[in-house]
Each structure stands twice: as C-alpha cells, then as structure tokens.
Amino acid sequence: MGTTHRTDQQRSADQRRRELLEAADRVVLRDGPQASMNAIAAEAGITKPILYRHFGDKGGLYRALAKRHTDALLAALRAALDAPAERRERVEATLDTYLAAIEARPQVYRFLMHPAEDAGQHAEHAFDVGRHSAPLLRRMGEELAQVIAERIELGPASEALARVWGHGIVGMMHAAGDWWLGERPCTREELVRGLADLLWGRLAEVDDRAGGPGF
Amino acid sequence: MGTTHRTDQQRSADQRRRELLEAADRVVLRDGPQASMNAIAAEAGITKPILYRHFGDKGGLYRALAKRHTDALLAALRAALDAPAERRERVEATLDTYLAAIEARPQVYRFLMHPAEDAGQHAEHAFDVGRHSAPLLRRMGEELAQVIAERIELGPASEALARVWGHGIVGMMHAAGDWWLGERPCTREELVRGLADLLWGRLAEVDDRAGGPGF
DNA sequence: CCCGGGGTGTTACTTGCGGTAACCGCAGTC
DNA sequence: GACTGCGGTTACCGCAAGTAACACCCCGGG
Numbered sequence: 402m403g404t405t406h407r408t409d410q411q412r413s414a415d416q417r418r419r420e421l422l423e424a425a426d427r428v429v430l431r432d433g434p435q436a437s438m439n440a441i442a443a444e445a446g447i448t449k450p451i452l453y454r455h456f457g458d459k460g461g462l463y464r465a466l467a468k469r470h471t472d473a474l475l476a477a478l479r480a481a482l483d484a485p486a487e488r489r490e491r492v493e494a495t496l497d498t499y500l501a502a503i504e505a506r507p508q509v510y511r512f513l514m515h516p517a518e519d520a521g522q523h524a525e526h527a528f529d530v531g532r533h534s535a536p537l538l539r540r541m542g543e544e545l546a547q548v549i550a551e552r553i554e555l556g557p558a559s560e561a562l563a564r565v566w567g568h569g570i571v572g573m574m575h576a577a578g579d580w581w582l583g584e585r586p587c588t589r590e591e592l593v594r595g596l597a598d599l600l601w602g603r604l605a606e607v608d609d610r611a612g613g614p615g616f
Numbered sequence: 617m618g619t620t621h622r623t624d625q626q627r628s629a630d631q632r633r634r635e636l637l638e639a640a641d642r643v644v645l646r647d648g649p650q651a652s653m654n655a656i657a658a659e660a661g662i663t664k665p666i667l668y669r670h671f672g673d674k675g676g677l678y679r680a681l682a683k684r685h686t687d688a689l690l691a692a693l694r695a696a697l698d699a700p701a702e703r704r705e706r707v708e709a710t711l712d713t714y715l716a717a718i719e720a721r722p723q724v725y726r727f728l729m730h731p732a733e734d735a736g737q738h739a740e741h742a743f744d745v746g747r748h749s750a751p752l753l754r755r756m757g758e759e760l761a762q763v764i765a766e767r768i769e770l771g772p773a774s775e776a777l778a779r780v781w782g783h784g785i786v787g788m789m790h791a792a793g794d795w796w797l798g799e800r801p802c803t804r805e806e807l808v809r810g811l812a813d814l815l816w817g818r819l820a821e822v823d824d825r826a827g828g829p830g831f
Numbered sequence: 832c833c834c835g836g837g838g839t840g841t842t843a844c845t846t847g848c849g850g851t852a853a854c855c856g857c858a859g860t861c
Numbered sequence: 862g863a864c865t866g867c868g869g870t871t872a873c874c875g876c877a878a879g880t881a882a883c884a885c886c887c888c889g890g891g
Contacts, residue, residue, distance in 0.1 A: 417868095437848065448870060453850065489820070538791055553822055561802050565810035566819065569792040576753055576787020577780060587776050595780035602817015604781065605704070607768055632839095652877060663841060668879065 418455055418465075421445050425466055430508045438462075470509050471537050474502055475544060482548055489597060496593045500578050504589065507582055513537055514579065538575060542568035570600065633670055633680075636660050640681055645723045653677075685724055686752050689717055690759060697763055704812060711808045715793050719804065722797055728752055729794065753790060757783035785815065 424445035428436045438459060442449045456462035481498040484491055503510040514537070546567025549555075555562045573596065581592050639660035643651045653674060657664045671677035696713040699706055718725040729752070761782025764770075770777045788811065796807050 438850085439848080447868090449849085450851075450871095451869070454868090459849065539795065542791065542795060555822060558806075561806070562810050562813075564795075564801060565792060565807055566814050568795040569788040569811050569814055572791020572794075573784040573788040576757065576790060577784040579787075580754065580757060580779075580783040586779060591773075591776070592780055595777050596784050598777075599781050599784055599815070600817075601820045602815075605816045607770060629838095653879085654877075662839095664878085665842095665880075666840070669839090674878070 421447075421452065421455055422466060422469065425462060426469075429466065429512050433508075434512045467513055467537065470513060471540065474499070475540065477502060478541070479544070482545075489601065492600060493593050493597050496574055496596055497589065499574055500581070500589050500592065503578055503582055510582070514575070538571055539568075541575075542571040545571055573599070636662075636667065636670055637681055637684065640677060641684075644681065644727050648723070649727045682728055682752065685728060686755065689714070690755065692717060693756070694759070697760075704816065707815060708808050708812050711789055711811055712804065714789055715796070715804050715807065718793050718797055725797070729790070753786055754783075756790075757786040760786055788814070 421441075425436075425441045428441045428444045432440060438449050438452055441462070442452050445452075452462060456465060477498050478495055481494040482491060484494060486494070543564070544567070546564040549566055550560055550563035553559075553563070577592065577596055581587070581589075587595075636656075640651075640656045643656045643659045647655060653664050653667055656677070657667050660667075667677060671680055692713050693710055696709040697706060699709060701709070758779070759782070761779040764781055765775055765778035768774075768778070792807065792811055796802070796804075802810075
C-alpha cells in the first residue's frame with residue numbers, strides 16, 4: 402500500500418479538483434452566478450477552506466470553471482471554422498455553432514457572460530464575472546483573427562485588419578446572440594442568415610427607403 | 617422666506633440629487649466601479665442613509681448614474697447617425713463618435729461596461745455593473761435597429777432583420793472598441809475604416825490566401 | 832409663545848459574504 | 862508509542878450593503 406497510497410493521493414488531487422468543479426457547476430447552474438462559496442462547498446459535501454486551498458480565491462474558482470466551458474466552446478468553433486466548405490457556409494456554420502451552444506446551455510452562457518442576472522434575495526455578492534467575460538470574448542476574437550489572417554489575403558497591414566475583424570465579428574455574434582437569447586424574436590436559422598448577410602455586405606447594397614437618404 | 621423656502625426645498629430635492637450624482641461620478645472615476653456607498657457618501661459630504669433615501673439601493677444609484685452617460689452617448693450617436701451625408705460616411709461618423717467617446721472617458725466607459733476592472737485591495741464588492749451593461753448595449757442596438765428600419769428598404773421581414781443588424785453592429789462596435797481601448801493596436805481612423813470595410817462586405821470579396829480555401 | 836410635523840441628517844446596528852487562522856484526527860512511519 | 866503530513870473543520874476577521882432609531886431645524890397653527 403506504500404506507493405499505491407501515494408498514487409491514490411496524487412490521483413485524488415486532480416480527481417478532487419474535478420469533482421469540486423462539477424459541484425460548483427451544478428450550483429452555478431441552479432443558483433445562478435451569485436452562488437456563494439458556502440453553497441458550492443456544501444454541494445460538494447465539504448466546507449469553504451478546502452475550496453480556497455484548491456482555487457485560491459473566488460476568481461480562481463471562476464477561472465477554472467470558465468476555462469472548461471470556454472475551451473469546449475472554442476474547440477467547437479474551431480471545428481466549424483475549419484470544416485471543408487465554402488467561406489460563407491463556414492461562416493454560417495460557425496455562427497450557428499455558437500448560437501446553438503448558448504441556446505443549449507443558456508445558464509452556462511449567462512454565467513460566463515453576465516454576472517448576477519437573476520435576482521436572489523440578496524442579488525449582490527455575485528460572482529465577479531464581468532471581469533472575466535472580456536477574456537472569453539478576447540480569446541474568441543484572437544482566435545478568429547488568427548484564422549482570418551492565416552486564410553485570407555488582406556493586403557498590407559493585414560495582421561491588424563484581421564484582428565479588427567476578428568474582434569468585430571465576435572462582438573457582433575455575441576451581442577446579437579445575447580439579444581436573441583433574451584427575446585427569441587426569430588429562429589436560429591434566420592438569425593444566422595441575417596448576420597451572414599450583414600457580413601456579406603448587404604448593408605452597402607440595399608436601397609434607401611423612399612424619401613430622404615438612407616442609413 | 618415662506619414660499620421661497622418651499623421652492624428652495626423643492627429645488628434642492630432635484631438639485632441635491634444632481635449633486636449626489638456628480639459626487640458619485642467623481643468617486644467612480646477616481647476609485648473605479650468598486651467604489652463603496654460609504655466612499656460616495658463621504659465625497660458628497662454626507663452619509664449613507666441619504667444615498668439610500670434618494671436612490672433606493674446601489675442598483676438605483678448605478679442606474680441613475682448610467683442613465684446620464686448613456687443618454688449623452690446616445691444623443692451623440694443619434695446626431696452622427698442623422699447627419700446629412702452618404703451612408704458610408706454616416707456609418708464611419710457614428711463609429712468614430714462612439715470610439716471617440718470611449719477614448720475620451722475610458723473610466724466612464726469601463727464603469728458602464730465592465731464591472732470591477734481595476735483591482736483594489738479587495739476587488740470584490742464592486743458595483744454590480746454587469747447586470748446593467750446589457751441594457752446599454754440593448755438600448756443602442758434598439759436605437760440603431762429603429763434607424764435602419766426607418767431608413768433602409770430591407771424587403772419582407774425587414775423589421776426583424778433591422779433588429780438583428782442593429783444589435784449585431786452595436787456588438788461589433790462595442791467588442792472592437794473594447795479591444796482597441798485595451799491594446800491600442802492602431803489609430804482610431806484605422807479602426808473605423810477597418811470596421812466600415814467589414815460592414816461594406818470586404819469579407820465576401822477578398823481573396824483567399826494561396827493554398828487552401830479561405831475563411 | 833409653545834407645539835407638533837415634515838424635511839434633512841446622523842449614529843449605531845444587523846446581516847451576509849469573502850477570506851483566513853488555528854485547531855482536529857487519522858493515515859502511515861520510525 | 863511519539864512524529865509527521867494531509868484532508869477536514871470550527872470559529873473568526875474585515876468589510877460592504879442596507880436599515881432602524883434617534884436628533885435637528887424650520888415651519889404653520891393654537
């Protein structure tokens with residue numbers, strides 16, 4: 402049992418961490434982002450200090466939690482982005498992948514992006530998510546920028562332009578998705594087509610309304 | 617002093633509120649969004665309960681504070697959007713107006729959009745801004761959607777499409793602006809041109825890089 | 832002239848959370 | 862059997878939001 406024990410402990414270190422993260426996930430999904438450390442600890446069947454031993458502080462726990470979901474989402478997006486198809490099809494597939502993800506797990510999405518959306522009794526003391534939501538958008542923007550820079554010929558200053566576009570497109574996707582998720586004003590396909598049309602320059606082509614110059 | 621005083625009190629009710637808001641503004645600009653109610657009260661030369669009498673709770677204070685800046689920004693954007701010029705010029709002017717605003721008062725911008733960016737000793741207990749940043753983006757998106765729907769002929773389902781575009785464009789502007797403000801990778805003009813080019817369909821037109829299909 | 836009422840302001844408190852120090856008990860070891 | 866390392870707990874601190882209860886001040890009315 403000598404070395405076996407050592408391994409057990411080794412294993413259980415990582416294992417424990419994963420269990421704690423899953424417990425935290427459950428609580429966050431149930432209670433929303435304002436889940437307290439106490440509640441998470443209770444869900445995991447332990448008490449606060451252990452959480453702090455594992456994650457340092459609340460931000461650390463959040464970061465670990467967010468990284469899992471973020472990595473999964475980014476992997477899915479990369480897959481859609483790298484699929485062998487026409488550019489427009491790939492753009493639509495990527496948009497659709499993102500929107501399907503946030504549609505499928507809106508609680509996770511809200512946790513990643515919006516701090517303290519729902520109002521518990523005391524809605525304060527929520528996860529300080531906002532500070533970390535930017536990193537997610539940034540990561541997506543940088544990833545997209547890289548793909549654009551790699552794949553498309555943009556002439557001089559292409560690297561800078563690719564980054565502008567990467568962050569811009571990600572922001573478009575994010576804001577439109579957020580609004581759509583809240584109001585559900587149309588189907589996912591319609592939203593995807595609308596956004597792709599926008600990216601495809603329809604804004605420049607469509608006519609003004611009768612009377613006066615257009616937007 | 618009879619009726620004069622009544623008026624004084626009346627006046628000073630609104631006046632007071634404005635003074636408190638300006639004090640809060642100063643503190644938020646100095647201490648960042650994690651400014652405490654105590655600190656704001658101290659800056660205003662009074663104590664907490666008065667703040668609560670005026671604004672109900674912290675969210676109320678924030679909302680009042682945000683409304684001022686939001687209204688001002690929206691007014692500026694509307695002006696740029698309504699200027700008599702070609703569509704592309706107006707789009708660029710609007711983007712530039714927004715970017716100039718966030719560039720001129722980044723503290724205000726961070727307060728409106730990002731909760732607790734800077735890290736004080738205890739970076740927690742910040743304004744729960746995230747919950748309210750969405751409304752700002754939503755308002756901008758809805759405003760833009762309205763302008764688009766009014767001015768541009770989008771065919772059937774034009775209202776829905778206008779909203780998609782409104783929120784999408786606002787999100788693009790926001791995310792790109794946020795990234796740009798953090799990294800300053802290029803001049804404002806370059807950013808504006810890059811985004812306008814994106815909206816003008818350059819993504820659909822540019823060639824792939826040599827070897828393999830493009831994005 | 833005193834007296835009650837609405838407005839402004841204060842002190843002092845409660846509650847609840849993030850974070851930490853100090854202690855507990857049980858493996859396995861010498 | 863005493864020693865050590867580690868998972869775990871209780872009990873606590875600090876701090877911020879929010880509140881209750883009290884103090885002042887200026888007024889119109891008896």
